[in-house]
Amino acid sequence: MAEKIFDADGNEIILKTDHLCIQFGGLKAVNDVNLEIKKGELYGLIGPNGAGKTTVFNILTGVYKPTSGRVYLSGEDITGKSPMDVNKKGIARTFQNIRLFSNLTVLENVMVGLSNQIPCSVFESVFRLPRHKKSEKEYTERAHELLKVFGLDEFADYLASNLPYGKQRKLEIARAMATNPTLLLLDEPAAGMNPNETQELMDDITFIRKNFGITILLIEHDMKLVSGICEKLTVLNFGTELAKGNTSDVLADAEVVRAYLGE
Amino acid sequence: MGKFKNNINCIAIAAFTVIFAVLSLLGVVKASTANLLEDIAIKIILAVSLSLVVGFLGELSLGHAGFMCVGAYLGGKMSVILVEPLGNGFLTLIVSLLVGALCAAACGFLIGLPALRLRGDYLAITTLAFGEIVKTIFMNTSKESFGGPEGLTDTPRFDKNYFYIVCFVMVLVTLFVIQNLIRSKHGRALKAIRDNEIAARATGINITNYKLLGFVISAAFAGIAGVLFSFTKTNFSSQMFDYNYSIEILVIVVLGGMGSINGSIIAAVLVTFLNRYLANILTGNLAVLKDLIYALVLIAIVIYNNAPAFADFREKHNARKLIEKVKGGS
Ligand SMILES: Nc1ncnc2c1ncn2[C@@H]1O[C@H](COP(=O)(O)OP(=O)(O)OP(=O)(O)O)[C@@H](O)[C@H]1O
Numbered sequence A: 001m002a003e004k005i006f007d008a009d010g011n012e013i014i015l016k017t018d019h020l021c022i023q024f025g026g027l028k029a030v031n032d033v034n035l036e037i038k039k040g041e042l043y044g045l046i047g048p049n050g051a052g053k054t055t056v057f058n059i060l061t062g063v064y065k066p067t068s069g070r071v072y073l074s075g076e077d078i079t080g081k082s083p084m085d086v087n088k089k090g091i092a093r094t095f096q097n098i099r100l101f102s103n104l105t106v107l108e109n110v111m112v113g114l115s116n117q118i119p120c121s122v123f124e125s126v127f128r129l130p131r132h133k134k135s136e137k138e139y140t141e142r143a144h145e146l147l148k149v150f151g152l153d154e155f156a157d158y159l160a161s162n163l164p165y166g167k168q169r170k171l172e173i174a175r176a177m178a179t180n181p182t183l184l185l186l187d188e189p190a191a192g193m194n195p196n197e198t199q200e201l202m203d204d205i206t207f208i209r210k211n212f213g214i215t216i217l218l219i220e221h222d223m224k225l226v227s228g229i230c231e232k233l234t235v236l237n238f239g240t241e242l243a244k245g246n247t248s249d250v251l252a253d254a255e256v257v258r259a260y261l262g263e
Numbered sequence B: 001m002g003k004f005k006n007n008i009n010c011i012a013i014a015a016f017t018v019i020f021a022v023l024s025l026l027g028v029v030k031a032s033t034a035n036l037l038e039d040i041a042i043k044i045i046l047a048v049s050l051s052l053v054v055g056f057l058g059e060l061s062l063g064h065a066g067f068m069c070v071g072a073y074l075g076g077k078m079s080v081i082l083v084e085p086l087g088n089g090f091l092t093l094i095v096s097l098l099v100g101a102l103c104a105a106a107c108g109f110l111i112g113l114p115a116l117r118l119r120g121d122y123l124a125i126t127t128l129a130f131g132e133i134v135k136t137i138f139m140n141t142s143k144e145s146f147g148g149p150e151g152l153t154d155t156p157r158f159d160k161n162y163f164y165i166v167c168f169v170m171v172l173v174t175l176f177v178i179q180n181l182i183r184s185k186h187g188r189a190l191k192a193i194r195d196n197e198i199a200a201r202a203t204g205i206n207i208t209n210y211k212l213l214g215f216v217i218s219a220a221f222a223g224i225a226g227v228l229f230s231f232t233k234t235n236f237s238s239q240m241f242d243y244n245y246s247i248e249i250l251v252i253v254v255l256g257g258m259g260s261i262n263g264s265i266i267a268a269v270l271v272t273f274l275n276r277y278l279a280n281i282l283t284g285n286l287a288v289l290k291d292l293i294y295a296l297v298l299i300a301i302v303i304y305n306n307a308p309a310f311a312d313f314r315e316k317h318n319a320r321k322l323i324e325k326v327k328g329g330s
């Protein structure tokens, strides 16, 4: 077990990146990013298009290996681990361009998320041994409960691709939550949502944070959502950190306003 | 009720087999019918096993006949060896089936390895090459080992009039294993990989293990189909396990609808009948037309399923919609 990291005030740091850099050819897409996210925090990552936000997510989740720098989850160095292992370590994510299992039902999407908690082997499943039946029943119930949290339970038997757009985004979060993460990464969860849906989403995020004791890092362009629920922010611009700190302070920063809000 | 509905295909096939078994005992089933039934059962096993890889794992395999070939030759050879000490009975059959399945499964593992790195077309070409290589290897064996160009001879035959029952029992075994697999967390993982591999990875699914699992199980049952095939023939050569045969199985899976086991079963029956019919009318030089017809059918289905021009038509004439309408109306 790796040594946990704490900040000066004795709060546990769940995610820490240490001088994270990645280069694609001549482009430094992420350049010296140092995140420090406390346990239970709701942290925002913002910045103009192409700033490198999604790339940071891709490094955190093992899709890309950083050119240099390290990623620590609860003190453990997880740099360069595969996406599967990163998920097993406790990071779950959603995608900017929705990636659902489109020909599976809403329920099955969540069941896939629960996969690693369902104990039975191929042999037990093929021969329908008691553990298979018991765990299928148990985890189907668990999946329904998760769907209820996101108001999706009545759509459980729909194909994921038949859900309206806003609900698809929610289903992605439900699926991510099913893997039982300690850190949830949301890549533009409100993209394409109308104000009502965005409000619902904010409520859901607040709810899961409170009830699942989870830490959330989210990328978002919707300033209402960001200023409404994020406690802290890091602003990226051309791959580098432009500002970071408490949401209200960062949003008041003149440089941020110039680079990002374009006013 | 749910249980009954889930296993309706197995129940139907079991009932069908029992009825025919009784008819056979009464002596009313002709030898040619028994032979046709053998062909149907073997085709069903091939189609359902290929459907696991193509329809559920979402990888295009053009070498299914190669796995069948491995099963036919190695299981068949095993039976030739065993028939002396063990006699022409179930023991010989079961050991041969196991040997054929295991050898084919091993090949499935080998083909599964590149499947971890190769995508789409590249994997399809690899599997195609695999099938042709297997065929060629057996073609070039010595007369004493696997018969070379003349093929494997003297594989034992069960009673011609009853062997189809064994074949159908193996159909039930295939359905039992593959259907139960699909309706479990493992099947969901396979389908998740098919639908979105990147999301499946991020959801903690072990892509490596599941791709190999899909290929191994699929190949094992193709191997079993091969062993059964060797038992239906006293002599066969590797020439028949060519890419045309693989494509024929693929046509069945596509025709039945990707990811539909029952569709594969029905299509397998139809295509076997069609084969018989075409073999009767397309004799001599015309025989090549048969493969042409399958290629055309494949192209037609793919266009129908995917062309935007047909979107409206598909929407209107969708079988599932139609069933819903009928149900809703009654
Ligand atoms: N695999 C890659 N190869 C080359 N360049 C890449 C790759 N991935 C991202 N980039 C580049 O890195 C930069 C940052 O991209 P990224 O997707 O992280 O931006 P973003 O901040 O998420 O933007 P947006 O708000 O539009 O989603 C872009 O210039 C992009 O073209």
Ligand SMILES: [Mg+2]
Pocket: A053, A054, A055, A096
């Ligand atoms: Mg992005």
